[in-house]
Amino acid sequence: MHLDLQLITSGLAIGSVYGSIALGLVLIYRSTGILNFAQGEMATFSTYIGWSFVVSVGMPYWVGFLLAVLAAFLLGAVVERVAIRPVQNQPHLTVVIVTLGLFLLFNALSLKFWHSDVRPFRSPFPSGSVHVLGTYISWVSIGIFGVSLISMAFVGIVFRFTKVGLAMRAVTSNPMASALMGISNGRILSLGWGLSAAVGAIAGMLAANRLLLDPNMMQGVLLYAFAAAVIGGMTSPVGAVIGGLVMGVTNALVSSVSWIGSDLSLAATFIVLVLILLVRPQGLFGRQIEVRV
Amino acid sequence: MRSVLHGHPRLVGLVISALVTWLLNEVLFPTPLNGYLVVLFAYVGGVVVARLSRGDHRYAALGPLVPLVFLAQNSIGVTELTQILILAIAALGLDLITGWTGQLNLAQGIFIGLGAYVTAILASKHGWPILLTLPLAGLVAAAAGLLLGVLALRFDGVYLAVLTSAVALAGPVLLLHYKSITNGVNGIIVNQPQPPGAFADWLDTDQWGYYVTVVMAIIAVCISWNLLSGRIGRALRALRDSPIAAKGIGVDLTRYKVLAFAVGSFWAGLAGGLYAMTIGFVSADSFGLFYSIQFLTIIVVGGLSTISGAFVGAVVIYELSTNVQTIGFATTVNGVALSIPQAAVYAILLILVVIFAPKGIIGIFSDKSDWSRLTQRLRGGHNRSTDVVQAQADRPPIVRLDAPEDPHPAITSY
Numbered sequence: 001m002h003l004d005l006q007l008i009t010s011g012l013a014i015g016s017v018y019g020s021i022a023l024g025l026v027l028i029y030r031s032t033g034i035l036n037f038a039q040g041e042m043a044t045f046s047t048y049i050g051w052s053f054v055v056s057v058g059m060p061y062w063v064g065f066l067l068a069v070l071a072a073f074l075l076g077a078v079v080e081r082v083a084i085r086p087v088q089n090q091p092h093l094t095v096v097i098v099t100l101g102l103f104l105l106f107n108a109l110s111l112k113f114w115h116s117d118v119r120p121f122r123s124p125f126p127s128g129s130v131h132v133l134g135t136y137i138s139w140v141s142i143g144i145f146g147v148s149l150i151s152m153a154f155v156g157i158v159f160r161f162t163k164v165g166l167a168m169r170a171v172t173s174n175p176m177a178s179a180l181m182g183i184s185n186g187r188i189l190s191l192g193w194g195l196s197a198a199v200g201a202i203a204g205m206l207a208a209n210r211l212l213l214d215p216n217m218m219q220g221v222l223l224y225a226f227a228a229a230v231i232g233g234m235t236s237p238v239g240a241v242i243g244g245l246v247m248g249v250t251n252a253l254v255s256s257v258s259w260i261g262s263d264l265s266l267a268a269t270f271i272v273l274v275l276i277l278l279v280r281p282q283g284l285f286g287r288q289i290e291v292r293v
Numbered sequence: 294m295r296s297v298l299h300g301h302p303r304l305v306g307l308v309i310s311a312l313v314t315w316l317l318n319e320v321l322f323p324t325p326l327n328g329y330l331v332v333l334f335a336y337v338g339g340v341v342v343a344r345l346s347r348g349d350h351r352y353a354a355l356g357p358l359v360p361l362v363f364l365a366q367n368s369i370g371v372t373e374l375t376q377i378l379i380l381a382i383a384a385l386g387l388d389l390i391t392g393w394t395g396q397l398n399l400a401q402g403i404f405i406g407l408g409a410y411v412t413a414i415l416a417s418k419h420g421w422p423i424l425l426t427l428p429l430a431g432l433v434a435a436a437a438g439l440l441l442g443v444l445a446l447r448f449d450g451v452y453l454a455v456l457t458s459a460v461a462l463a464g465p466v467l468l469l470h471y472k473s474i475t476n477g478v479n480g481i482i483v484n485q486p487q488p489p490g491a492f493a494d495w496l497d498t499d500q501w502g503y504y505v506t507v508v509m510a511i512i513a514v515c516i517s518w519n520l521l522s523g524r525i526g527r528a529l530r531a532l533r534d535s536p537i538a539a540k541g542i543g544v545d546l547t548r549y550k551v552l553a554f555a556v557g558s559f560w561a562g563l564a565g566g567l568y569a570m571t572i573g574f575v576s577a578d579s580f581g582l583f584y585s586i587q588f589l590t591i592i593v594v595g596g597l598s599t600i601s602g603a604f605v606g607a608v609v610i611y612e613l614s615t616n617v618q619t620i621g622f623a624t625t626v627n628g629v630a631l632s633i634p635q636a637a638v639y640a641i642l643l644i645l646v647v648i649f650a651p652k653g654i655i656g657i658f659s660d661k662s663d664w665s666r667l668t669q670r671l672r673g674g675h676n677r678s679t680d681v682v683q684a685q686a687d688r689p690p691i692v693r694l695d696a697p698e699d700p701h702p703a704i705t706s707y
Binding site for chain 2: 029035083086087090091092093094096097098100101102103104105107108109111112219220223226227229230234264266267270273274277278281
């Protein structure tokens, strides 16, 4: 295993993508207790929308980027209203099936509209690299890492310092009381889904250059994001982001081991995950919840 | 007539649905009809009659199995029915884990793959008779399921879903990686077994495979039935509904969780062996996450925690996933072809079923559904299970004479 810095920085870059998706998962999970299997596929779908704006329509990259994020926000809100709210009070498994259905649906729609061939998507960042601490770090890695962090920080700020964020936290901690205080729970939940889809879209747009855009692009990412969210304790946004970075670096390091290779890195990374969870079942940042009958 | 039937409601459902299947196949549709449609009609028919005659709808599902044994003679839809039954056996296993025991398992597909590889490797590389490999396929999968069950002891709910989806995604990668054993992406070809001597005159290979599958399905149903209707079944349900309460009354959580995973995976492995035998080709690509999700949808669409739900769900999902293009829309708007892809139709239908029939297709016919209220009214009688509720509702309200009736009674303390 080479512990070189280049590997770690590229791991951090892709890890920030995992972290963004994990953040989306956590936002939804902590407010509704739903594990959204469609998170990755919705991100892929929005990335394709961005791709269409940039490549097919020929808009400047960042305009297309913003439009895709906006589209993802609307998509998330609509999905919550149409598919999730009718089953919200159903047993856990029913809701899981709905999100799995959404997973299949968005996968099918991406395949339908944009076909299965891999689409090249240029990166908005310069292609060179910068010499830091005796190693070369590519601008792409820095860009992915930076934009992810900015978007995640934005979500954090919304949560912490705005009225909407306060309402979101209120709905999470006590839906009944927040409804009595005049907060429209449904609207806030829709907003939460929209926000999480938007963060996912940003991750998708950033990852598209590295992972190559195809309808199944996000499936591997989703799994790493699950792992990241679980390591982070499922309810901690900061934990999810750090979990994503841990998964990214672990994966990069594990892939570099010659007898594991990129072939088995998925399996090896998950052995790491299981080991972490065996020691701390509630994740690194989660709190042990006492359950009563 | 009714009093005669009354004592044997379960038998009635079974016999009626058997009759309906036979009727549909022989009389109403003289041209060979696809088997799954017959089964579905028969099941619905059986349920309707069984409900009207105070029968137990759950047993009606077994009815179609009876004529199906003979249906194979038409050799139309035999391969289709075989695959449906294989799906149902594996779904039954998953239902044991997820439906009865409440452990969300997204990795059922990989256990089927495991069983399929055991059969394929033993049969085509080592020349074992294929029927002998089937129980072994089940046992190997059960051993793997045991391991997963032990891991599952430490995980709950969402965490378990993440763990099992990781297994589902990593499994095929591992199978592809060890090429020396599994042949990698080329897969393994299995020679489908010829029916043995006595049967060779009147059965072809497909039909033989079908009958083997039918026998296995019956065995699976009988064992599951026995397992679930007694002490173990109660323990599993207690474990699902309230683990802590179950532990409090002395249910050994560890033992039953692991047991559920082992037995559920055994059926998956057996189904996998049958898959290898009847499809004749095994490749790791077929057993990914999508394949596993299919079984979850089967049990939810059919009806969780019901044996017949696994079968009904298997029919519906198989039908949806293979033939749904024919329902797919293909219209043109302003000259642009507007069509919804098959997988999307499948996904939308899935979501609609879950939203509008959260208890699955079996649930539509269950005791407290609108459907049973309708049949109850048609009969003019009372449903056994709602009798108590009904009696309470029918009781005249207690009116206290000394107090004026308050239109807005205050909430008093309890």
